[in-house]
Amino acid sequence: MPNNEEETNVEKVKKTFTQNMPGMPSFKFGMKAKIAVGIIVLIFFVLPFVKRTVFTYKVIRPGHVGIKVNMAGGQRGVEDFPTKTGYLFYMPVLTQVVEYPVFVQTATWTGDQKSGRPGIDDSISFNTKDQMTVHADINLSYIIQENKVPNFYLQFRSDNLDNFTHGYLHNVAKDAFNNIGSRFTFDEINGEHKEKVMNEVKERINSDVIKYGVEIKQFGLLGALRPPQSIMAAITSKMEANQKAQQAENELREAKAQAAKAVAKAEGEARANAVLAQSISPSLIQWRQLEITQQAIAKWNGARPMVEGTGGSGLLLQLPLNPGK
Numbered sequence: 001m002p003n004n005e006e007e008t009n010v011e012k013v014k015k016t017f018t019q020n021m022p023g024m025p026s027f028k029f030g031m032k033a034k035i036a037v038g039i040i041v042l043i044f045f046v047l048p049f050v051k052r053t054v055f056t057y058k059v060i061r062p063g064h065v066g067i068k069v070n071m072a073g074g075q076r077g078v079e080d081f082p083t084k085t086g087y088l089f090y091m092p093v094l095t096q097v098v099e100y101p102v103f104v105q106t107a108t109w110t111g112d113q114k115s116g117r118p119g120i121d122d123s124i125s126f127n128t129k130d131q132m133t134v135h136a137d138i139n140l141s142y143i144i145q146e147n148k149v150p151n152f153y154l155q156f157r158s159d160n161l162d163n164f165t166h167g168y169l170h171n172v173a174k175d176a177f178n179n180i181g182s183r184f185t186f187d188e189i190n191g192e193h194k195e196k197v198m199n200e201v202k203e204r205i206n207s208d209v210i211k212y213g214v215e216i217k218q219f220g221l222l223g224a225l226r227p228p229q230s231i232m233a234a235i236t237s238k239m240e241a242n243q244k245a246q247q248a249e250n251e252l253r254e255a256k257a258q259a260a261k262a263v264a265k266a267e268g269e270a271r272a273n274a275v276l277a278q279s280i281s282p283s284l285i286q287w288r289q290l291e292i293t294q295q296a297i298a299k300w301n302g303a304r305p306m307v308e309g310t311g312g313s314g315l316l317l318q319l320p321l322n323p324g325k
Contacts, residue, residue: 057089063103065149069096078150098159102146107165109173110137110222122166123226126177130185136177137222142169148213155212169209176204190225 060066065082090097108115109122116122123135156164180200189197202219
């Protein structure tokens with residue numbers, strides 16, 4: 001038998017139905033009608049709650065991967081295969097959905113407040129072979145492989161990649177720098193072995209995180225290495241001295257080149273004069289005199305010169321303009 005509360009609810013529905021539809025005949029509700037009305041009321045009030053808590057969906061955005069995590073039953077844990085973009089239907093009571101980006105992630109580990117995280121020094125410090133503490137600002141990028149997303153979730157249990165980037169990954173990089181950097185002096189790392197050290201550090205990090213589906217795509221220094229201030233001052237002085245020595249060497253090299261050029265020019269002129277002097281002979285001189293005389297005769301217009309020499313005395317005689325008078 002229905003209780004008084006159920007009868008009251010049914011009477012309210014009956015009254016509302018007859019009031020909203022005037023002219024309709026009055027019905028007497030039997031037991032089956034009361035049950036049907038109760039079911040309708042139940043559906044209208046309970047269905048939204050069931051939809052939110054028992055069965056729903058999540059839209060996985062482009063460039064992301066969604067995975068289902070079973071919260072109960074014999075298959076508790078993450079599913080083996082991630083779901084890609086699109087609609088992902090699940091039951092919130094039994095299943096949790098976690099979404100991860102699978103596009104390239106970038107990060108900067110630095111103490112510079114403008115380039116890094118405000119108020120946090122993320123730069124990596126390590127010790128070199130000559131027991132010098134060095135700070136390095138790092139720029140890197142990585143991706144999470146789609147087929148390894150379940151492995152990543154099982155290891156880190158969070159979709160907050162900042163915690164992974166500045167936590168676990170940062171610690172792995174610091175260990176790699178300490179391990180590899182300790183085999184080289186600061187001058188070697190800052191000089192001819194810089195590229196080798198950075199490549200080995202990148203390979204070391206990749207070997208540690210690839211099993212979780214993380215692959216380092218780019219890893220490099222952001223600016224120069226930062227040794228202690230006293231060492232930095234010594235390095236600056238050394239660089240200035242090297243620059244001055246190089247400048248002096250360049251000037252000396254230029255002076256030697258100019259001197260060698262002048263000597264070469266003088267030697268060339270001397271050799272040319274010597275060759276010319278050796279080529280002069282009495283016959284050549286007579287031939288040149290004859291050649292000059294012939295050129296003078298060719299140019300003569302038949303008139304006598306106005307002045308002639310008198311023998312070998314060197315006296316000059318003015319000739320008259322009209323010799324017959």
